[in-house]
Amino acid sequence: MRRVVVTGLGLVTPLGADVETVWANLLAGKSGAGPITRFDTTGQKCLIACEVKPADHEYGFDAGKRVDHKIQRQVDPFIVYGIDAAGQALEDAGLVDMNDDLKMRTGCSIGSGIGGLPGIESESIVLHEKGPGRVSPHFVHGRLINLISGQVSIKYGLMGPNHAVVTACSTGAHSIGDAARMIKDGDADVMLAGGAESTINPLGVAGFAQARALNCSYNDRPEQASRPYDKDRDGFVMGEGAGVVVLEEYEHAKARGAKIYAEVVGYGLSGDAYHVTAPHPEGKGAELAMRMALRKAGLQAGDIDYVNAHGTSTMADTIELAAVKRVLGDDLSGASMSSTKSAIGHLLGGAGAVETIFCILAIRDQIVPPTLNLDNPDEGTEGVDLVPHKAKKRTVRAALNNSFGFGGTNASVIVKAI
Amino acid sequence: MSDTADRVKKIVVEHLGVEADKVTEDASFIDDLGADSLDIVELVMAFEEEFGVEIPDDAAEKISTVSDAIKYIDENKG
Numbered sequence: 204m205r206r207v208v209v210t211g212l213g214l215v216t217p218l219g220a221d222v223e224t225v226w227a228n229l230l231a232g233k234s235g236a237g238p239i240t241r242f243d244t245t246g247q248k249c250l251i252a253c254e255v256k257p258a259d260h261e262y263g264f265d266a267g268k269r270v271d272h273k274i275q276r277q278v279d280p281f282i283v284y285g286i287d288a289a290g291q292a293l294e295d296a297g298l299v300d301m302n303d304d305l306k307m308r309t310g311c312s313i314g315s316g317i318g319g320l321p322g323i324e325s326e327s328i329v330l331h332e333k334g335p336g337r338v339s340p341h342f343v344h345g346r347l348i349n350l351i352s353g354q355v356s357i358k359y360g361l362m363g364p365n366h367a368v369v370t371a372c373s374t375g376a377h378s379i380g381d382a383a384r385m386i387k388d389g390d391a392d393v394m395l396a397g398g399a400e401s402t403i404n405p406l407g408v409a410g411f412a413q414a415r416a417l418n419c420s421y422n423d424r425p426e427q428a429s430r431p432y433d434k435d436r437d438g439f440v441m442g443e444g445a446g447v448v449v450l451e452e453y454e455h456a457k458a459r460g461a462k463i464y465a466e467v468v469g470y471g472l473s474g475d476a477y478h479v480t481a482p483h484p485e486g487k488g489a490e491l492a493m494r495m496a497l498r499k500a501g502l503q504a505g506d507i508d509y510v511n512a513h514g515t516s517t518m519a520d521t522i523e524l525a526a527v528k529r530v531l532g533d534d535l536s537g538a539s540m541s542s543t544k545s546a547i548g549h550l551l552g553g554a555g556a557v558e559t560i561f562c563i564l565a566i567r568d569q570i571v572p573p574t575l576n577l578d579n580p581d582e583g584t585e586g587v588d589l590v591p592h593k594a595k596k597r598t599v600r601a602a603l604n605n606s607f608g609f610g611g612t613n614a615s616v617i618v619k620a621i
Numbered sequence: 622m623s624d625t626a627d628r629v630k631k632i633v634v635e636h637l638g639v640e641a642d643k644v645t646e647d648a649s650f651i652d653d654l655g656a657d658s659l660d661i662v663e664l665v666m667a668f669e670e671e672f673g674v675e676i677p678d679d680a681a682e683k684i685s686t687v688s689d690a691i692k693y694i695d696e697n698k699g
Binding site: 273276337 | 636637638655660662663666670
């Protein structure tokens with residue numbers, strides 16, 4: 204059986220634009236939240252978000268580093284973040300210069316939950332105010348979800364499978380799981396896999412606020428707004444960014460002497476079949492996904508040392524925790540579980556990929572990142588280590604990432620030390 | 622250098638992300654400045670906005686160099 208390992212990582216998040224900076228800030232307990240600076244929030248219910256910081260910030264993102272000026276002008280920010288994170292991952296894996304044979308065996312599976320909403324919004328205004336003749340000729344392909352995979356394949360000459368998952372907030376986890384299967388099936392030897400999102404624009408913020416999903420009651424205390432499992436949580440804080448990994452067939456990685464972070468051993472997926480935005484009240488879909496991932500991994504409850512929860516800081520946190528308890532046991536069989544959305548917000552289609560990278564780094568460094576703002580743990584959290592406030596050193600052999608999305612879509616990915 | 626030429630070159634630099642000194646009057650958008658056909662559509666739109674001229678599709682198709690653009694604008698602007 205072909206095994207799949209992770210040999211490269213790339214991150215663009217509100218806590219930094221490279222893997223080591225993001226990880227150091229996350230472990231230090233920093234928050235990426237603040238007042239929205241991208242647009243005038245007059246009239247909005249939600250005034251805060253976790254924005255990727257500008258290039259002149261201490262840990263800001265310099266789009267010019269890996270993305271041509273012309274492309275930056277033509278495409279939505281989620282594509283720019285995705286191209287950059289993919290570039291980081293390839294550089295980390297030592298795969299920037301590939302021979303033609305390997306390029307034909309290397310593919311992309313980088314998705315997004317929503318795609319180019321800011322550009323759809325702004326071009327709609329152009330259409331309305333100036334007419335169809337002023338709509339950008341780059342409008343369509345600058346907004347399409349599969350255009351991270353498209354742009355990355357063109358930039359690096361990658362002719363393997365070119366794919367893009369769209370499963371709302373579980374996109375990133377499904378992207379990695381699906382890409383791992385493509386390697387297992389022999390469709391490719393190397394896959395760039397992950398997700399990206401950038402919808403901190405008036406329409407995106409208003410839409411999520413109207414769906415009653417966003418936190419709108421901590422506008423004066425943005426760093427305290429994302430508080431998974433806390434009694435006073437009141438909705439998620441929108442984040443943005445991208446996470447991309449290089450997945451590689453194990454023997455291929457070994458043969459070229461690649462640095463191997465971890466193995467992708469388990470992947471489970473399911474549907475809630477219940478409601479478009481609310482999770483199944485008993486978390487049955489989440490449970491199914493976790494159980495499938497464990498079974499595929501050939502692992503028992505006690506083998507999982509860390510769970511990076513979906514934990515969006517909504518009422519659904521309780522439902523996820525109950526499902527995790529049913530799968531791993533009431534004390535999670537000694538596993539720690541945290542929600543890094545408390546620090547970077549909810550990266551929507553990017554979340555599952557970014558958080559799987561955090562699982563991989565937890566295995567690399569034998570430390571688990573904290574759940575910030577967990578001042579008054581909600582009922583049902585007793586006896587569970589939710590890693591409040593501070594990162595914690597501990598043994599991490601295998602880690603599970605949960606990602607759930609609107610439409611009732613669920614994904615669980617398990618990574619394990621090699 | 623004419624005012625039109627200056628403004629055209631500024632738009633080309635901004636849209637194509639090329640060095641200003643490469644935008645000579647005889648430079649071809651596609652062969653010398655790395656544009657594709659959609660980039661030219663976008664440039665023509667930007668010229669129309671900047672100079673308040675209408676550049677119909679059949680005229681736009683004949684604009685292949687920087688000087689073609691300057692000439693068309695100088696002859697047609699109000």
